[in-house]
Structure formats: C-alpha cells, structure tokens
Amino acid sequence: MQPILEIRDAVRVFKTPEGGAVRALDGVNLDVDANEFVTLLGPSGCGKTTLLRAIAGFEDLDDGQVRVDGADLRRVPAFRRPVNTVFQSYALFSHMSVARNVAYALEVAGVGKDERTRRAGELLELVGLEGMETRKPSQLSGGQKQRVALARALISQPKILLLDEPLSALDRQLRQQMQVELKNLQDEVGVSFVFVTHDQEEALTMSDRIVVMCDGRIEQTGTPREIYRKPKSRFVANFIGETNMIKVTFDGKGTATSVEGIILKVSEAAPAGRATAVLRPSDLTLSDSKNAPAHAILGKVRQEIYLGAELHYLIEADAGGEYWRVTAKDEGVGFHTGQSVALSYDPDVIHLIEGDA
Template identity: 60%
Template sequence: MADLLEITAARREFVTPEGGRLAALDGVDLTVGANEFVTLLGPSGCGKTTLLRAISGFEMLDSGTMRLGGADLTALPPFRRPVNTVFQSYALFGHMTVARNVGYALEVAGVPRPARDGQVAEALEKVGLSGLGARRPGQLSGGQRQRVALARAIIAKPRLLLLDEPLSALDRNLRQQMQLELKTLQNNLGIAFIFVTHDQEEALTMSDRIVVMRAGKIEQIGTPRDIYRRPRNRFVAEFIGETNLFPVTVDRIEGDLALARTAEGVELSLPSSGRSVGERITAILRPADFTLGREGIAGRVTRAVYLGSDLYIFVQPQAGGPEIRVIARDGAGLAEGAAVRLAHDPAQVHVLEAA
C-alpha cells in the first residue's frame, strides 16, 4: 500500500499555566496508506487530538514535517489542505436543511445549483440518507446527524478524512452499528480515514492499524490483532482490553515448554524458545485464554459477572497473588466461592518484558 501521509519528527509544545512547556507531540513519526483506516488511541492528554489538528492545519507544528501525496503540508493553512474533518459535535447548521448543510462548501465555492444538487444527492445516498434532504438537523436522530456530518465531509472528495471521536455522543447500540457502517463507508469511498478515540472496542473493530499514544509519543503501531495479542510494553497491554500480568521466573525447561512461577507459586507453561532457567519475565494471558478444567491453576471464584453469552469471573489463586480475570464460556452454574482450575494453552502466553 502506497503511503499517502508521511509525518516525520512532529513536535508541538504548549505553555503551561506555571510558565513551563508541555510537549503535546514529542517526535511523532507516522505514515498512513492511501486507502487505510488508522485509529489514534490513547488516554486523555496523550496527544491524539493535537496530532489530528496538526494534520488538518488547525495546529501548526513547532518542528517536523508533514507530507500528503508527496506535497509538503507543514506550513499550509487548513483551507488549502485536501483534508476534511468530522468533529465530535458534528457542527451542523440548525437553520439549514440537511441538503444545504451537506452542500454548503460547494455553495461557498460557487458550484452551480444543478451540479451541487447532484453531488448532494450522491453524498446522502452513500451515507444512507436518501430522501431526507429537506429535513433540518433537529428533526433527525443522533445517528442520522452523524451521517449528515459524514456526507458534508466527503462531498468535496478529500484525499484524507479526519474523525475526532464522532461516535462518542451515541448510545452503545448505535455506536456499534455506526462502527461497522463507518468501516464499510471507508472501503466504498476508497480514501484514508484517521479516527481519534479513547474507546478500545471502536479501535479494534474498525481499524486496519492502531496507533497507541501516551504523553505525546507513539507507544506502538500495529494491526488490531498485533496490538491485542503482542503488546510491546506494559502500558499497551493494560490499556488495550483486559489482561492478566504475571511476573514470573523460569523454573525449568522441558522440551518445547518452559515452566515459570510467580513469587507466590502460580505456575505457567510457555514456549521454551528463547527462554533460559532463572530468567525473570512478565507474561500476559487475556481472560479468554483460560479454560476451566481438571488441571491447571487451582483457585476459588471471588466474583462472577453475567455477560449474556459468557460469565466473567475473578479467581483468587490458591497459591496467592493477584486475582486472575477469566471469561468462562463453559462456566454455567459457577457461583462465588466455587473451586476451579484454570488451564491455558502455552502458545497463547505472550512474553511482555523483563519482570
């Protein structure tokens, strides 16, 4: 996939109330493909919105470069960048019809009415709002208003669409529906999307790649599967989904397996490749990586949370140490206080970092 956007050593600083300087972006390097859905993910204050605003031109970099299709964007004002933004608030004009909201940029640009009407109808059809052009935003549902904002953003055929937490105001069911619709729309349009969110589920559902940020820096870039199954460090492991962290020491090697123990005595099996006796590592297992059986880590259920198709349980190991979080797909009838054993596939263990 050819790179559409290239960001190199991007830095943006702000003055703090105390008179110091805070790097909202601290040497960020990022490329985005021509038809790629990239999500910027991280906690509040990590720099993801600042990065989005820098791409759009609403924030100017203190240093670094930004190129789109080979052309230098770094010093260009927003109106000269082939980029559009969908904001969290949608920013629709309440006194205008849906059709005029969508076609407003074309109207300002002097596009003749017949051509403008045709493009508005095409954009509304792409987002599933055909026939609603005469309504006003106040007559639409939250999901429909979000589609109007999308139609307005794509009508000018930008090469890159930026989305700043556009689903945050929607209820859970509608958010899940719109996640799938956004990804489908991006595929159909054939343009790149950069999506900002702090919601892990959104990032995992829609993205071709996820950019995990913290304190103005990129911690890891990868596919949703890579980020989830092979986090680079403890921050990524704990931020993306639920996880169990086990600081362990390799106790012995038995063929293809290494046996490792926590300080309390909880034993894990993992592939022996690259491991050595006495080595201290941190291993992770996701809640779904455990199964209930007759062998494995002995413990007792301390809490059980019903999730519909699954049961989410917290297990206190008999040997001691932190509770283990488990999605018990075969846990029907389990109650607090029940004795269980937790088995795991050694191949699912990811060695995260030195303990």
C-alpha cells in the same frame, strides 16, 4: 507504494497556565497507506486529538512534518489541505439546510448550483439520507447528524478523512451500528480514514491498523490482533481489553516463574530474564481441581459475575498474588464462590513483555 500520509518527528508543546509545558506530541512518526483505516487510540490527553488537528491544519507543529501525498503541508492553511474532518460535535451549520451543509465545500469552491444539488444528492444517498435535503440540522437525530457530517466531509473527495471521536455522542446500540457502517463506507469510497477514539472496542472493530498513544508518543502500531495479542508494553496490554498480567522470570526455554512460584509454560520465544506474562481472561479454562490438567494453576473462586452470555470469575491462586480474571461461556455448569478450581491455558497464547516495568 508511497504512503498517503507521512508524519515525521511531530512535536507540539503547550504552555500550561501555571507556566509549565506539556509535550502533547513528543516525536511522533506515522505512515498511513492509501485506503487504510487507521485508528489513533489512547486515553484523554495522550495527544491523539492534537495529532489529528495537526493533520487538519488547526494546530501548528513546533517541529516535524506532515506530508500528504508527498507534499509537505507546513505552510498550507487548513482550507487548502486535501483532508476533511468529521468533528466530535458534528459542527453542522444550524442556519443551513442539510443539502447546503453537505454541499458547503462545493459552494465555497464556486461550483454551480445544479452540480452542487446533484452531488449533495449522491452523497446523501451514500449515507442513507435520501429525501432529507430540505431539513434543518435541528430536525435530525444524533445518528442522522453524524451521517450529514460524514457526507459533508466526503463531498470534496479528500485524500484523507479525519474523524475526531465521532461516535462518542451516540448511544451504545447506534454506535455499534455506525461502527459497521463506517467501515463499509470506507471500503466504498476508498479514502484513508484516520479515526480518533478512546474506546478500545471501537478501535478493534473498525481498524486496519491501530496506533496506541500515550503521553504524546506512539506506544505501539499494529493490526487489531497484534495489539490485542502481542502488546509491547503493560500500558497497551492494560488499555486494550481486560487482561491478567503476571510478573515472571523467564528462563528462555519455555518456563516462566512468577514471584509467588506459579509456573507458566510459554511457547513464545523470548530472551531469558524478567518479563510480564499477558493472559487474556478468555484464554483461561476453568475446571474442577480433582481432574486438573498438567501445568494448571490451582486456586479458589472468589467471585462470580453472571453477564448473560458470559460469566466472569475472580480466582485466587493457592500460591497467592493478584486475583486472576477468567471469562467463561455460560454452559449451565458454573463454579461457585469458594470452590477449588484449576486454571488451564494453551502455552501458545501466553505473551511475554520483556523487562521489569
């Protein structure tokens, strides 16, 4: 099946006021399938918003192509593109009622008043805002504005919905609720969503596929589990959640040795040589050092942080090196600072990133 969105070798260069040039997009290739929820994830300045704006038509590419449904959009102005955007600031028209905001795309397309009213009603029902038709945007809460922006962008049945950090202005609780709602909404309307965020948790929660970007390039593309479990680079491992990264030398046969001499058992197949071992804090199990299992790492507790459901520990290995981060469930028996402990793990969960960097 043909992808709904194809981006080929996209390049966008911005001139800086000092006379330099920044490659906001530096050869980006991306396919998005119909009905897919894809998240562009990366730190600010990584090019994710530029890519989104290039798809929407607010930004020209210096090189490369944006194709929607097979059609090259190079010379197609924003107002004629079959994509719609939900803006970070919502960009609701403050001088119009909620219903007129939602029906705006139909209004400018010349659709009759009755039809507009009917469709606006349907869309408002879809986002759970029935009866709000006559309100003004200024009379809505943040979450409600968000929904109006969604309804407005969906009314002309775009092929792709672009979302530019739409949840960043909401408080944490509402944000989590909206994450679920957005995902459900996407299933319901059957439109491809391209969602931009710098929040890795948001990306993991909603996406079918995550595209991690850095310095105008795509670092890695994959399902949330792939991105979390099998990061291809230290950047990705670092950006997605907390992690322990240990520089090791791998023998190619299941044993990795760190600079400090810590030996790690690894099930993953990888070529021999230098690598970085990635271990998530929740993959490590703490036990008393007296009955340490085989291949355990011995160390001492340096800090414990109580977070309610979870406990976070910083462990200094006896062999030295960086502190290990460990997350444990609060099961009543904690470990105290200074206590000798053993860190054990399942060799299956260790992931190796090849190379020195």
